[in-house]
Amino acid sequence: MYERLEPAHRAGAVRARLGAPLLLGLVRTARPKQWIKNILVFAAPGAAGVLGHRGALLHTLLAAAVFCVAASGIYFINDATDVEADRVHPDKRLRPVAAGVVPVGVARVVGTWLVLAAIAVADLAGSPLLAGLVVVYAAITVAYSLWLKHEPVFDLAAVASGFVIRAIAGGVAAGVPISTWFLIVVSFGSLFMVAGKRHSEHLSMGDERGSHRLTLELYSVSFLRYVRSMASGIAITAYCLWAFEKNASLPGVPWFELSIVPFVLGILRYALILEAGSTAGPEEIVLGERSLQLMGLACVVFVGLGIYAR
Known part of the structure; x- marks a missing residue:
């Protein structure tokens, strides 16, 4: 009986060894440390003095969560797009996609689903304007990966726009003028x-x-x-x-x-x-x-x- 179970046991152990690096690679590619940028979502509601109101606070938290998911999705897509360039960078070559831990195809699929999920959550939460901002954010960042990053000055503006869109999203979510x-x-x-x-x-x-x-x-x-x-x-x-x-x-x-x-x-x-x-x-x-x-x-x-x- 033990001899018949041993191959299956070994196969499960192999899957576990292969799955753990992939899961860790997916988490690293999502860049949770970068979520600190989404603190900008709280800037406009905070400056307007509405974060003490339960409704405004909840809507702002939702906007921040939506941009965390959308940003992670964009990181997956960008890493899949820039994989060859990242492999010659002294630091970026260690990223999971560039290092081969996360397959390029998997990165593209996960990234696309995360962006779509962020748009859907914003829309289902009753904020089509917030969903529209996520669409604009995704469009600019994808355009940056495919084209704008090669255009001097415009590449700076494209990256900076991501921060501006986050700040606007906070005001839109909380319903305050900017x-x-x-x-x-x-x-x-x-x-x-x-x-x-x-x-x-x-x-x-x-x-x-x-x-x-x-x-x-x-x-x-x-x-x-x-x-x-x-x-x-x-x-x-x-x-x-x-x-x-x-x-x-x-x-x-x-x-x-x-x-x-x-x-x-x-x-x-x-x-x-x-x-x-x-x-x-x-x-x-x-x-x-x-x-x-x-x-x-x-x-x-x-x-x-x-x-x-x-």
Whole structure:
């Protein structure tokens, strides 16, 4: 009896050994660490002071969850599309799809289903506008993978648009108007981060950067530094104008204006890290740098006091 069961037992053990790396590879390809970007979904409802309302909070949480699923789906599709280029990148070659742990076909199927699931959930939840934003987000990111990533400047705008769409989605989900200054801050703050990421890739790839991404061959360090300077300057100016506007009609402690200090210090600290030659991605820098976390917390606290302590 034991002899007849042994082959089946061995086959099950083999399937288990093969299945575990695939499952782990699928989780890694979904990039749960990148979900921190979806904190932008809470920005507009938080600035409007509606996160204390149960309905607005639930709708915002749903929007954040939808974008987590959609973003993971896009990562699967992008990794399947960029598999050959990733295999010559010093870090991206270790990604599950590039390393062969997750088959390209599986990545495409999983990615497509995740994006469709995100759109369907948003629509079934009664928010066709949110579903439409997910469609726009997916369309831009797929266009980026197939074409825009090879177009200088437009590739920066395409990546930055993903952050802007998240911020707009939060306002749409919670049903709050979005300030013009808020949109400018998010747009140029995102461009600042994206230019910083290109700077990191420029340094990490060295002379072989063009083989991974054509635009990296065309971008000089000085040009990327110029984009960061321009974007950070506009973001800081717009944030100051937003803070002055919010505080103009409110008596007492100027909490919104005080939030300018950690906002500016955070941008300067991030810029210094890039100038020091960091090759880490934006999320790695933010999660690994305690000073940035403290500046972000201080900014949130000051804005929160300005909104809720009146």
